[in-house]
Amino acid sequence: MEAGLGYLATAYSVFFAVLFVYVMHLRARDVEMSQQLDELLETKPE
Amino acid sequence: MWRVHGVLTLLAVVGALWAVFVYAPTERQMGLVQRIFYFHVSAAISAGLSYFLVFVGSVGYLRTRHDRWDRLGLAAAELGVLFSLFVLISGPLWARPIWGVFWRWEPRLTTMMITFTIYVAYLMVRSYGEPGERTQRFAAVVGIFAFVMVPFVRYSINLWAADQQLHPPSVDLDPAMATTKYVSYIAFALLFGYLLRLRLSQLGNAAKLVQLIHQRRRIAP
Numbered sequence: 001m002e003a004g005l006g007y008l009a010t011a012y013s014v015f016f017a018v019l020f021v022y023v024m025h026l027r028a029r030d031v032e033m034s035q036q037l038d039e040l041l042e043t044k045p046e
Numbered sequence: 047m048w049r050v051h052g053v054l055t056l057l058a059v060v061g062a063l064w065a066v067f068v069y070a071p072t073e074r075q076m077g078l079v080q081r082i083f084y085f086h087v088s089a090a091i092s093a094g095l096s097y098f099l100v101f102v103g104s105v106g107y108l109r110t111r112h113d114r115w116d117r118l119g120l121a122a123a124e125l126g127v128l129f130s131l132f133v134l135i136s137g138p139l140w141a142r143p144i145w146g147v148f149w150r151w152e153p154r155l156t157t158m159m160i161t162f163t164i165y166v167a168y169l170m171v172r173s174y175g176e177p178g179e180r181t182q183r184f185a186a187v188v189g190i191f192a193f194v195m196v197p198f199v200r201y202s203i204n205l206w207a208a209d210q211q212l213h214p215p216s217v218d219l220d221p222a223m224a225t226t227k228y229v230s231y232i233a234f235a236l237l238f239g240y241l242l243r244l245r246l247s248q249l250g251n252a253a254k255l256v257q258l259i260h261q262r263r264r265i266a267p
Contacts, residue, residue: 004078009067012085016059023244027048030247037254041261 051243055236062088062226062233070226082140084226088234089132090158095238096126097165097196104189107182113253116182119189121245123168125238130162145212153202154213161195168192 066084073080103119138148175181
């Protein structure tokens with residue numbers, strides 16, 4: 001492997017890994033919020 | 047559906063990384079730095095697609111006044127700015143060793159920078175305007191006019207004289223490089239699609255929250 005290729009590959013891999021973890025975290029929060037809002041919209045307050 | 051889309055995106059991104067750094071040969075003249083090309087161009091195409099969706103969302107909103115179209119415009123504009131930023135950062139990193147400078151005011155770079163700032167302005171209209179129909183309408187008009195810049199970016203190489211250009215009019219790629227380019231396109235398209243769906247879902251939840259607040263206010267004594 002030529003000099004520098006490893007660094008570039010590592011930098012891109014880390015970037016995409018961090019992005020993926022962050023997006024999964026956002027998706028989990030979004031699912032949770034969606035469920036809570038649906039429940040609240042269905043239940044009428046007294 | 048979300049899970050399948052997420053897994054496909056992950057596999058495509060891993061495949062693209064493998065193709066870019068292992069499968070694709072090193073370009074003879076530019077060397078290692080040419081590998082930025084695969085992500086740089088894929089991000090640029092995703093940005094163009096985003097701006098097209100801003101246009102579609104804006105036209106849809108002005109025709110129907112449905113919030114769904116407005117949310118599409120907003121989500122696409124955010125992603126367009128994000129992917130354009132990726133292009134505007136990766137481009138100079140590639141340019142420095144090849145052109146000797148990070149930036150030159152040549153047609154492609156100039157039109158790309160103008161387009162980027164117009165869409166940042168679109169997001170500023172959304173942020174600073176009062177929430178409601180008036181801001182949505184104004185943003186839709188900006189979203190339609192902003193799209194006028196996109197063909198200028200795409201065809202900037204043909205529209206201005208050749209002696210002003212630094213970007214090549216066309217590139218002949220080795221078959222392995224061409225395959226890598228398409229794998230990167232697919233990875234970025236899937237990533238773009240996932241991010242767009244996620245952002246639309248978040249904006250949909252924000253709309254539900256507003257609806258809930260109105261519902262509770264009506265009920266409250």
